[in-house]
Amino acid sequence: MQIDFINVKAQYQAYQSEIDASIAEVTRSGQFVFGPWLEKIERELADYTGSPYAIGCASGTDAIQLALMASGIGPGDEVITTPFTFVATAETIALIGARPVFVDIDPETYNINPAAIEDAITPRTKALLPVSLYGQPADMDEINTIAERHQLVVIEDAAQSFGATYKGRKSGNLSTIGVTSFFPSKPLGCFGDGGAVFTTDPTIKETIVSLRNHGQGERYCYQHIGINSRLDALQAAVLSVKLRHFDQEIARREKLRLRYNQAFTPLPCITVPVVRDDRTTVCAQYSLRCPQRQQLADYLTQQGIPVAIHYPIPLHLQEAYAYLGYRSGDFPVSEAVATEIISLPFSAFLTDDEQTIIIEAVENYAKQ
Template sequence: MEFIDLKAQQARIKPEIDRRIATVLEHGRYIMGPEVGELEQHLAEYVGVDYCISAASGTDSLLIALMALGVGYGDEVITVPYTWISTAEVISLLGAKPVFIDIENDSWNMDPNLLEAAITDRTKAIMPVGIYGQTADMTAINEIADRHGLPVIEDGAQSFGATHHGKKSCALSLVGSTSFFPSKPLGGYGDGGALFTNDEELAKKMGQIRLHGQEKKHHHPILGLNGRLDTLQAAIILPKLGIFDDEIKKRQRVAKRYIDTLSNSSQEVTVPCVTEGNTSVWAQFTILSPDRDAFAARLGERNIPTVSYYSVPLHLQPVFAGLGYKLGDFPVSELVAKQGLSLPMNPYLSETEIDQVCDSLT
């Protein structure tokens, strides 16, 4: 059983992927080739925004967004400690300070009730994360941000394709960011990412930053970086985008089976919750268990793979020790980090495989 089954997906669209790759090999424009612009157009239409700027990775896309907003030394950016390190890493790389607030008990995303108290005169931006496939409460977060005149960058690396009150992830704030890392619901065959906005000037600036700050050939008015998406990755993501909505439906089918099974299980587990107004793309299906390790071992004996994501939250990572946080500062994040266990989740799990997992959960 595959935890994330890229082979089955590739078999489904291999002729189109092969054709797309062959076209790139024929024209030879491996950097900023026509497939990059084509993908950006389709992604912008899919999300429902005016502008999409592709990037070399989801980490680069977050970094580019912060640079475009002028985040720098001495600034503060509010985010959460329960996420992949990229979210806080890019803040620190610019000399700014990550300010953590805890997550909600149900969604495991940023708790808006804790946000306003964390805002200071040094706060430059707010960066919520859409963990495990659904967005944070972007409505509440945006309302608070608007009152304080702060931009919101949505880290939608795991929630791309999900909706919040009918609007797509990455169209919910000033800037949306996503990742095309292979294991993501919409992934390439290497690193990649994208940025989304309706702000024309901001889109222009982010586009310049990902091209070494270049406005036109041999003219670099701002500092940038080498943050371009490879043409080959764009060519691979394009056919994947064509089946993305169907794959989301298949993921939701698997999640429903898991939830129905766990709701009638004798196991002491907490089932993931999709909050009101949200849909999830189920980037992962994560449960909480006080006996996580024993639970994982029992599943492993039945050849069912599991993963414990983010088992050390960011405020307890050595690299962020200088921020002064300690164990107990963010109890919900620490609980989810300690008890979280992700089950196999991909659109191509067979009924037999789903039955195998469900039988092991009862």
């Protein structure tokens, strides 16, 4: 049996008639940028998260950059974030001339550890950028409290957690600004790159609407130095269809996650991901820890089971960020997790039979 790491083909087949009809409607109109499809998905995304405003853009990476730019962050400023995440989180901070400042992670959730944040705050700190990693929101109440105490902006990087909840509220709407990604492998993915920014602040909303379109206000009148980051109509149409089925997919993902956990918890060489009782996860990746990760990866690969590592090298040890002056040992939890983390095949379209094969393979490895 061929097992896909993320089965995007099965998802398309499930909604093919709806998706094809929506794409055909866009192509017949000839309106591929802005227009009614973008307005529609922005309303739907805002309604889904409970946020007053949702602004579509070209990627999750752009969403972070737009949020930082709209917050007035630039050269000389510092933004506190996690070293254990996809590079886009720190990359966007550096690209606008600010300095990423890293804080270590919680050893169970792998999200930024709020208890370590205040020690990293300086007079140059302007924002906190927590990541809701692997689909589970970070400790946002604690983070927002710290931010209020120090008058800092909070931007939730919800690129992996769209659809998850924290104390009954949707990820992306847990601070003044939230961002997400619609990369095809995400729980809610489009047919290419796409992203969105969520905000409760009407001024920030208007600024981001301008920034994503070259800083334009009225046609050919530019209020800001902006970028070209528009969510095109075809992607908006695809997302609108998938969003109708999203809650059903989340329920399936949770069922699969719990089955993995039940099977793997007793295994002595495996640490399963922990989800706090006051929040949910959309499990963007099912990532467990194994001290003998390479041996497990090799064994599963030999059985025809694909694996991935999210993420093998923390950002503070990456060559591109050597200028920040961090060294090995600065963030021991991030470094330890990076040597053990491994992701198994996971999506709402992973079949029960496929999951059984994966579970039995991991169990067989553990018996060796």
